Amino acid sequence: xxxxxxxxxxxxxxxxxxxxxxxxxxxxxxxxxxxxxxxxxxxxxxxxxxxxxxxxxxxxxxxxxxxxxxxxxxxxxxxxxxxxxxxxxxxxxxxxxxxxxxxxxxxxxxxxxxxxxxxxxxxxxxxxxxxxxxxxxxxxxxxxxxxxxxxxxxxxxxxxxxxxxxxxxx
Numbered sequence: 001x002x003x004x005x006x007x008x009x010x011x012x013x014x015x016x017x018x019x020x021x022x023x024x025x026x027x028x029x030x031x032x033x034x035x036x037x038x039x040x041x042x043x044x045x046x047x048x049x050x051x052x053x054x055x056x057x058x059x060x061x062x063x064x065x066x067x068x069x070x071x072x073x074x075x076x077x078x079x080x081x082x083x084x085x086x087x088x089x090x091x092x093x094x095x096x097x098x099x100x101x102x103x104x105x106x107x108x109x110x111x112x113x114x115x116x117x118x119x120x121x122x123x124x125x126x127x128x129x130x131x132x133x134x135x136x137x138x139x140x141x142x143x144x145x146x147x148x149x150x151x152x153x154x155x156x157x158x159x160x161x162x163x164x165x166x167x168x169x170x
Contacts, residue, residue, distance in 0.1 A: 001137055002112060004056040011042070011063055019059070021046045035062040037069035057142040060112050064104030071100060109146035112138060118150060126168045 002010075011017040017040045024031045024045040032054070033044040042062040048055035113136045121127070121135055133143040147163060154161040 001117075003137075004052045004059070007056055007059055007063075007112075011059065015063065015066065016040060017042055017063065017066055019044065021049065032058045033062050035065035037066050040066060042066065053137055054139050056112070056137065057108070057139045060108035061105050064107035064111075065100075067107060068100070068103045070097075105145050106149050109142060109149055112136065113143075113146045115150075115153075118146070122166055126166060128168045132167070 020043045151161045
């Protein structure tokens with residue numbers, strides 16, 4: 001299992017990414033972090049320091065944005081004039097943004113929860129989503145993303161996998 005400290009070390013020393021902490025929540029309460037791929041910079045909210053598990057998940061996703069930079073149009077989604085665009089342009093931009101976001105979170109979840117370790121954990125028997133999250137030291141939302149990517153990956157390889165066969169609902 002990769003620790004938060006190891007992830008930070010890898011980002012700074014191997015990937016040569018600068019990590020800064022700012023009070024992002026004072027400006028946008030739901031913004032935990034953002035990545036500037038061109039400058040290899042990740043800015044994280046200072047509150048993440050008090051929640052190592054969430055910190056690890058958000059940092060991994062932001063590293064994904066550095067490794068898979070957003071395509072043209074992504075920035076327009078976050079600009080004030082976005083809603084003045086016609087509906088076709090807005091839907092095209094939304095599709096690009098969704099694909100870019102999925103690529104970053106998919107990289108992050110697979111990096112922190114490799115297939116081999118996930119397969120082993122699944123083979124050990126059904127668990128609640130919280131038990132899976134505890135094993136991999138990630139947040140519930142992050143684990144759900146990973147299990148859904150796992151399900152899609154299996155489907156592409158000809159194996160039908162259902163979450164109800166893996167996860168116990170409580």
